[in-house]
């Protein structure tokens with residue numbers, strides 16, 4: 001049996017949800033550039049789950065459903081007070097809380113299409129609430145209830161800070177959510193599909209996916225990019241810091257991709273936003289440092305930036321704490337996970353590949369006292 005390390009190039013599923021062909025990303029046939037410029041996140045969620053854009057009344061209904069389901073059971077919020085919240089990583093907390101949400105959902109084990117759709121809405125709606133509640137409780141503040149008349153993007157920023165975001169902040173965050181929503185068979189989405197292909201429930205699939213997204217080679221890279229920018233500290237230090245890493249053959253977070261060769265089409269949108277938002281919040285140096293790093297990596301390694309690189313300075317400019325960057329990714333990507341879970345259920349077969357055995361040959365058991 002031949003193996004393909006990391007399953008590179010292996011086609012492991014058919015999907016109608018998103019595609020990456022010749023470095024062009026589409027959701028259900030719509031170019032990501034078009035969606036980033038024009039679509040609301042709620043429209044994209046509908047698109048991914050129904051494989052078509054909503055009509056006005058359908059969009060209004062979905063917005064209403066999401067708004068109605070944003071509140072989480074008090075017991076889930078109380079759970080944040082049962083451990084040292086300052087000592088845990090928010091992605092670990094999110095992984096646990098999504099699993100916990102299942103225990104308060106009477107639909108959790110019901111496998112009908114209707115129950116799965118209700119779970120989809122609840123998961124999408126509540127991810128924003130739990131991430132923002134975690135952040136507030138950690139800061140010693142009370143969680144803020146969502147406002148039903150705000151968009152999903154605005155509600156997230158409102159629940160986080162207590163302030164209704166400025167239009168430019170809402171627009172930028174909406175765009176970031178749109179750009180992160182789905183990405184073909186990335187590691188976390190594949191994880192979700194593998195999990196539910198056993199006919200396990202949607203909460204299990206999303207919990208597993210959060211675990212996969214957490215790693216620094218995947219969604220966790222955005223936090224690592226910010227850590228690097230903070231360590232560098234000023235534009236004068238960029239060259240020596242990056243050169244040192246390259247000379248030591250260390251990976252630079254936010255660069256490279258398994259599928260894209262010329263570049264990640266999402267990065268330019270985030271780069272533009274980073275330029276605008278860092279100017280507005282008075283810290284343009286963060287953008288300038290990012291550009292300098294980018295130019296060095298492209299020149300020396302020929303590696304383009306991926307979605308995580310410029311998203312770091314965007315989220316920082318929006319006032320989001322650095323260890324919440326990956327949870328923010330999850331708040332968007334849950335839409336894609338759910339779409340893939342629904343697609344997997346609709347045409348399921350257990351996912352069970354083979355491994356090539358490379359261990360010792362046949363051995364005979366030796367009792368412990370004789371070893």
Ligand SMILES: CC(=O)SCCNC(=O)CCNC(=O)[C@H](O)C(C)(C)COP(=O)(O)OP(=O)(O)OC[C@H]1O[C@@H](n2cnc3c(N)ncnc32)[C@H](O)[C@@H]1OP(=O)(O)O
Pocket residue numbers: 006216217218219221250251252253254255256257258259301303306307308
């Ligand atoms: C949302 C997302 O998940 S986007 C990806 C987020 N992850 C990151 O930004 C982490 C940094 N990037 C990486 O680690 C990789 O580029 C990945 C994991 C994204 C893709 O990895 P793979 O396709 O498995 O490529 P792999 O890790 O084998 O790298 C191939 C070569 O490019 C080099 N390379 C890849 N990415 C980088 C990087 N960011 N910095 C420096 N060198 C790199 C590797 O060192 C390797 O070099 P070698 O052949 O001389 O050993």
Ligand SMILES: O=C([O-])CC(=O)C(=O)O
Pocket residue numbers: 182183185186187218258259306307
């Ligand atoms: O597709 C991948 O491998 C990772 C990625 O960019 C994403 O999940 O958005």
